[in-house]
Amino acid sequence: xxxxxxxxxxxxxxxxxxxxxxxxxxxxxxxxxxxxxxxxxxxxxxxxxxxxxxxxxxxxxxxxxxxxxxxxxxxxxxxxxxxxxxxxxxxxxxxxxxxxxxxxxxxxxxxxxxxxxxxxxxxxxxxxxxxxxxxxxxxxxxxxxxxxxxxxxxxxxxxxxxxxxxxxxxxxxxxxxxxxxxxxxxxxxxxxxxxxxxxxxxxxxxxxxxxxxxxxxxxxxxxxxxxxxxxxxxxxxxxxxxxxxxxxxxxxxxxxxxxxxxxxxxxxxxxxxxxxxxxxxxxxxxxxxxxxxxxxxxxxxxxxxxxxxxxxxxxxxxxxxxxxxxxxxxxxxxxxxxxxxxxxxxxxxxxxxxxxxxxxxxxxxxxxxxx
Amino acid sequence: xxxxxxxxxxxxxxxxxxxxxxxxxxxxxxxxxxxxxxxxxxxxxxxxxxxxxxxxxxxxxxxxxxxxxxxxxxxxxxxxxxxxxxxxxxxxxxxxxxxxxxxxxxxxxxxxxxxxxxxxxxxxxxxxxxxxxxxxxxxxxxxxxxxxxxxxxxxxxxxxxxxxxxxxxxxxxxxxxxxxxxxxxxxxxxxxxxxxxxxxxxxxxxxxxxxxxxxxxxxxxxxxxxxxxxxxxxxxxxxxxxxxxxxxxxxxxxxxxxxxxxxxxxxxxxxxxxxxxxxxxxxxxxxxxxxxxxxxxxxxxxxxxxxxxxxxxxxxxxxxxxxxxxxxxxxxxxxxxxxxxxxxxxxxxxxxxxxxxxxxxxxxxxxxxxxxxxxxxxxxxxxxxxxxxxxxxxxxxxxxxxxx
Numbered sequence: 113x114x115x116x117x118x119x120x121x122x123x124x125x126x127x128x129x130x131x132x133x134x135x136x137x138x139x140x141x142x143x144x145x146x147x148x149x150x151x152x153x154x155x156x157x158x159x160x161x162x163x164x165x166x167x168x169x170x171x172x173x174x175x176x177x178x179x180x181x182x183x184x185x186x187x188x189x190x191x192x193x194x195x196x197x198x199x200x201x202x203x204x205x206x207x208x209x210x211x212x213x214x215x216x217x218x219x220x221x222x223x224x225x226x227x228x229x230x231x232x233x234x235x236x237x238x239x240x241x242x243x244x245x246x247x248x249x250x251x252x253x254x255x256x257x258x259x260x261x262x263x264x265x266x267x268x269x270x271x272x273x274x275x276x277x278x279x280x281x282x283x284x285x286x287x288x289x290x291x292x293x294x295x296x297x298x299x300x301x302x303x304x305x306x307x308x309x310x311x312x313x314x315x316x317x318x319x320x321x322x323x324x325x326x327x328x329x330x331x332x333x334x335x336x337x338x339x340x341x342x343x344x345x346x347x348x349x350x351x352x353x354x355x356x357x358x359x360x361x362x363x364x365x366x367x368x369x370x371x372x373x374x375x376x377x378x379x380x381x382x383x384x385x386x387x388x389x390x391x392x393x394x395x396x397x398x399x400x401x402x403x404x405x406x407x408x409x410x411x412x413x414x415x416x417x418x419x420x421x422x423x424x425x426x427x428x429x430x431x432x433x434x435x436x437x438x439x440x441x442x443x444x445x446x447x448x449x450x451x452x453x454x455x456x457x458x459x460x461x462x463x464x465x466x467x468x469x470x471x472x473x474x475x476x477x478x479x480x481x482x483x
Numbered sequence: 484x485x486x487x488x489x490x491x492x493x494x495x496x497x498x499x500x501x502x503x504x505x506x507x508x509x510x511x512x513x514x515x516x517x518x519x520x521x522x523x524x525x526x527x528x529x530x531x532x533x534x535x536x537x538x539x540x541x542x543x544x545x546x547x548x549x550x551x552x553x554x555x556x557x558x559x560x561x562x563x564x565x566x567x568x569x570x571x572x573x574x575x576x577x578x579x580x581x582x583x584x585x586x587x588x589x590x591x592x593x594x595x596x597x598x599x600x601x602x603x604x605x606x607x608x609x610x611x612x613x614x615x616x617x618x619x620x621x622x623x624x625x626x627x628x629x630x631x632x633x634x635x636x637x638x639x640x641x642x643x644x645x646x647x648x649x650x651x652x653x654x655x656x657x658x659x660x661x662x663x664x665x666x667x668x669x670x671x672x673x674x675x676x677x678x679x680x681x682x683x684x685x686x687x688x689x690x691x692x693x694x695x696x697x698x699x700x701x702x703x704x705x706x707x708x709x710x711x712x713x714x715x716x717x718x719x720x721x722x723x724x725x726x727x728x729x730x731x732x733x734x735x736x737x738x739x740x741x742x743x744x745x746x747x748x749x750x751x752x753x754x755x756x757x758x759x760x761x762x763x764x765x766x767x768x769x770x771x772x773x774x775x776x777x778x779x780x781x782x783x784x785x786x787x788x789x790x791x792x793x794x795x796x797x798x799x800x801x802x803x804x805x806x807x808x809x810x811x812x813x814x815x816x817x818x819x820x821x822x823x824x825x826x827x828x829x830x831x832x833x834x835x836x837x838x839x840x841x842x843x844x845x846x847x848x849x850x851x852x853x854x855x856x857x858x859x860x861x862x863x864x865x866x867x868x869x870x871x872x873x874x875x876x877x878x879x880x881x882x883x884x885x886x887x
Contacts, residue, residue: 387837
């Protein structure tokens, strides 16, 4: 293979794929990037066997061909190159690169050592706007579990309905659910459980205005637009019945300014225990009092004005869970609902003056308080 | 009025470390036997199983050191006498030393059975201008007079410097690093000497040509962060310049609780390992409940017949305290490690870390019933069993798999 490419295009292609290439791997070829040279463009691909990413960048091609080379080294090199056209060619399993007056040879491995991408047939694909995917992914994927004990919770549930799409994620302690009214003709009515790492790539590589084509095979799902493709393994198994744990009878509620609530919680979190992050929330008429007590460290409390008209109630939370959820909550005000100190609390954006708000709900389970 | 900032007092931290603590205790326990023996190894058995917990200075001339298999130590120093760890007197002496230290400062942190940090910051006037070196010497003499335990003392402006200084003070010495001289003092060490720089990190640093602390001192913080990533770069930069803001915590929450067992013969069968594991997890569980903690991380350690040590750990969302749950997690780890390398097992260990006070660990779950590793019922069961053992003895009640 032999081609000429601008330094910027080379950097851009490598940066797009680089994030999908594992740094530590038992299969050496996986730390390589696959370069495939076609008629007038160069495709760069990387995979960790679960997720595969491929992008094409324009280039002046002399000879088509392919090779795999260490991704990290090539990326570091591209970063340091002077602003000149870059010429790349192969000699056996080595990549030769010249730029200005600098010349490099990198040892590579032949293309056939590189794993093939999962076969996803795009014949029965459906289309989603990038902006829709961005919203769903951003508002939910933070809530997935990082624990290995229940692999199903390591994924984001993507529910495709008649005229809506929904993503749900939970680690068993807190949950985020986002619903968007949108119809995707041709989309199957099904539930998919997608690894968040793949969704992060989708969020990164597809723009808001892109129309993203999506298709699935039995065990994989693919996202693509011209010049960019992301494939991922799906997580198998039934997702737990999350509808059942979303409280329907929470009869106490408070409305608070999201920023003020966040700032107060952040202050409390400093003094909260490093292990439990426990903070006590005491609601009385129009006042929310936060309190923390950490035996080795100290104590803190703060009062915040909120809308609350229910019976006085004390409830404990992991401050980090609340802060996380508040970070993704849209709008200026947030509505919290409760039933009892040991029952699930919900947080939702509040509509002001009839403005529409996103259909977004977060649920946080309390920490038991010790009295 | 402008802001008034008070100068931060210069910290005065000491680490008092008992010299060859187990050897001293063994000699005190048996003055006419071990007490007269220059070549003394504590820990393991004369048959050569187990490891040296502590080796007398005289045996160290032969290349013996603690942590070494007793059999290997005996090959180097065949005339050495091996005695087991005198647990009772070790506990008594450890408490006695700490009681003396408590008279010198309210801030005493027992870092292990034979070493303790003291924070003397702000005591300058109390000690009437006495230098830190003189105070350290006085503490050392008082400990020797009242407990018969010989110690070494290191000191400086932080725990890290005190820890490294005590290594230079041994045996029976005092080494104080003056404020401002930390970097110069650190420059005399290898990076691997810094606590927290383990074998894997050392190898990684070596690949960048970084072996001595001085190698790191030559780099800017930014350069180091580019090599190692921001968090680790900053951490190492501070350590290399002798900066450590860790406080001296009295009544420190323990970092971990662990139990291990070296077997009389290498174990080959998974079933045998599982049985031993059940006993170990029960001991760790009892330790946790006794101290009032739950653990979020369970680590399993295996030492293979060829002395390679491997470990695996798992962190769970809800902290654990029951034998059943700890055994469940540890057993999964055992299966993983056992499958990875089929070889006899010499030692098995279980550690519980990420400790939280038991009453603090009450995060409620969404899908409780189907996922919990341990339930309130399990906890009540174990606590009842503990109460029975407390009353009728440790062997009065055992789990099914451990009978016989």
